[in-house]
Amino acid sequence: MAEHLLAKGDSLYRMEQYSEATDCLLQSIALAKQTGNAHCQARSIIQLAMIYVRLNDMDRAGHYLNMAIKLATSKKDYRAQGEALGHLTAVYAYQHDLKKAEQCLDRQRKLPGQSEGLRLYYLYFNEALLCQLKGKADRSLALYDRAMQIVRQYKLSQSLLCSVNGIKVYVYLAMGDTRKALQACEQFRQSGKLQDNRVYQAAYYEMLRDIHHAMGKEPEARAYAAKADSVSVAIISQRQIDAVDNKVVRFDDQQNMNDIEQLTSVVNMQWMVIALFVSLIVMLALLAVTIYRHNKRIRHTYLLLVRKNRDIIMQEKINRKLMQPSSADDDALSDVPVADDKATKLSKEQVNELVKKIAAVMNDVQKISQPDFSLNLLAREVGSNTAYVSWVINNIYHHNFKAFLNEYRIREACRRMDDHEHYGHITIQALIRDLGYSSYSNFVAAFKKVNGMTPSQYQRLSVEADEDK
Numbered sequence: 433m434a435e436h437l438l439a440k441g442d443s444l445y446r447m448e449q450y451s452e453a454t455d456c457l458l459q460s461i462a463l464a465k466q467t468g469n470a471h472c473q474a475r476s477i478i479q480l481a482m483i484y485v486r487l488n489d490m491d492r493a494g495h496y497l498n499m500a501i502k503l504a505t506s507k508k509d510y511r512a513q514g515e516a517l518g519h520l521t522a523v524y525a526y527q528h529d530l531k532k533a534e535q536c537l538d539r540q541r542k543l544p545g546q547s548e549g550l551r552l553y554y555l556y557f558n559e560a561l562l563c564q565l566k567g568k569a570d571r572s573l574a575l576y577d578r579a580m581q582i583v584r585q586y587k588l589s590q591s592l593l594c595s596v597n598g599i600k601v602y603v604y605l606a607m608g609d610t611r612k613a614l615q616a617c618e619q620f621r622q623s624g625k626l627q628d629n630r631v632y633q634a635a636y637y638e639m640l641r642d643i644h645h646a647m648g649k650e651p652e653a654r655a656y657a658a659k660a661d662s663v664s665v666a667i668i669s670q671r672q673i674d675a676v677d678n679k680v681v682r683f684d685d686q687q688n689m690n691d692i693e694q695l696t697s698v699v700n701m702q703w704m705v706i707a708l709f710v711s712l713i714v715m716l717a718l719l720a721v722t723i724y725r726h727n728k729r730i731r732h733t734y735l736l737l738v739r740k741n742r743d744i745i746m747q748e749k750i751n752r753k754l755m756q757p758s759s760a761d762d763d764a765l766s767d768v769p770v771a772d773d774k775a776t777k778l779s780k781e782q783v784n785e786l787v788k789k790i791a792a793v794m795n796d797v798q799k800i801s802q803p804d805f806s807l808n809l810l811a812r813e814v815g816s817n818t819a820y821v822s823w824v825i826n827n828i829y830h831h832n833f834k835a836f837l838n839e840y841r842i843r844e845a846c847r848r849m850d851d852h853e854h855y856g857h858i859t860i861q862a863l864i865r866d867l868g869y870s871s872y873s874n875f876v877a878a879f880k881k882v883n884g885m886t887p888s889q890y891q892r893l894s895v896e897a898d899e900d901k
Contacts, residue, residue, distance in 0.1 A: 549586030
């Protein structure tokens with residue numbers, strides 16, 4: 433039954449009915465878990481992650497792929513583990529987190545017991561993707577061609593050929609070869625059944641938009657952009673994204689509640705057995721646990737406040753240092769590594785100047801709160817390109833762009849929740865809207881990653897801290 437639900441969910445996914453596909457996959461996950469079918473459970477989680485890839489929510493996709501890998505690893509399910517690692521490598525690559533992408537690719541290479549054709553395809557495809565992001569165009573093209581040979585040799589899905597042809601378009605564009613980019617675009621059209629797949633239609637028009645823009649044909653580029661937007665809106669509406677998010681959040685909450693109830697049942701049974709023999713010990717233990725938990729909560733609150741103050745002080749020092757150039761700045765950046773490839777090689781002075789410009793833009797709350805604020809926009813604001821800006825963020829701040837942006841946005845959210853005089857009645861929904869987040873779940877996930885707690889918990893602690901003054 434769980435396999436049937438998984439197959440139905442996969443079919444609905446290919447038909448672009450993502451909300452209905454989510455229903456089937458969540459049911460499959462729950463049923464597979466109940467019946468102990470770990471392989472079906474892992475495959476269903478992987479397919480759920482693919483829905484988030486289609487919705488362009490790479491953070492959630494990565495979360496569920498890591499969940500599938502953890503489950504498959506515990507059950508020694510190498511096939512599911514290899515599939516999840518193949519997708520996760522691509523997700524990290526699209527997020528420009530090359531370190532994690534390379535780690536995933538290395539893990540996949542060492543896995544035994546995988547489907548040989550798919551294993552070789554993902555290894556060549558993902559290695560090509562990493563080479564592309566590193567600016568090694570010739571090497572990436574050779575690997576993409578090898579991946580296409582694997583598809584034909586093992587008679588794999590034609591959709592894999594379509595993916596390779598599509599991404600080769602952007603390799604040629606990066607090389608400035610619009611003629612070959614057009615050829616790859618036409619091969620994409622031929623390998624994908626565009627009339628049956630609106631996702632491919634949207635991608636096709638986006639490629640044509642970018643090619644004509646590179647050729648300087650702006651009227652044609654705008655026409656294809658309009659077509660791409662029209663198809664994209666028809667595929668994925670905000671209502672559909674919210675529907676998927678709400679279903680997954682409710683499912684996760686229910687699963688957590690079920691796990692808690694099971695654990696509670698076991699604990700209660702244990703307490704009952706113990707109470708029959710040593711009631712006095714149980715009473716003392718309960719008292720000790722109560723005191724321990726109370727002290728732990730107090731200590732945790734104090735630690736949060738101390739860390740918060742330290743972070744504020746440290747950030748102020750960093751801001752002052754970044755905004756006031758000195759010889760000390762040069763010394764601080766003298767140990768920064770310089771990339772080997774020409775695309776990202778910067779001098780110490782260029783790095784120093786770019787760091788200050790990035791800090792200035794990121795401290796502009798109005799700019800970073802734009803919903804469409806991206807690495808491209810940041811590069812444009814500082815008068816540089818995405819390769820340089822991404823390199824500085826990775827090597828100076830040790831983050832990818834998404835995590836870097838979230839830290840600044842969440843820091844502003846904390847500031848507003850702490851400012852009870854001006855934002856005393858602010859709601860979580862208002863923060864989500866004002867700071868450029870697309871959904872409640874994205875905001876909560878980012879907030880927890882930065883602060884280790886939910887926005888509601890932080891807001892409550894902030895009020896309690898004021899009352900204790």
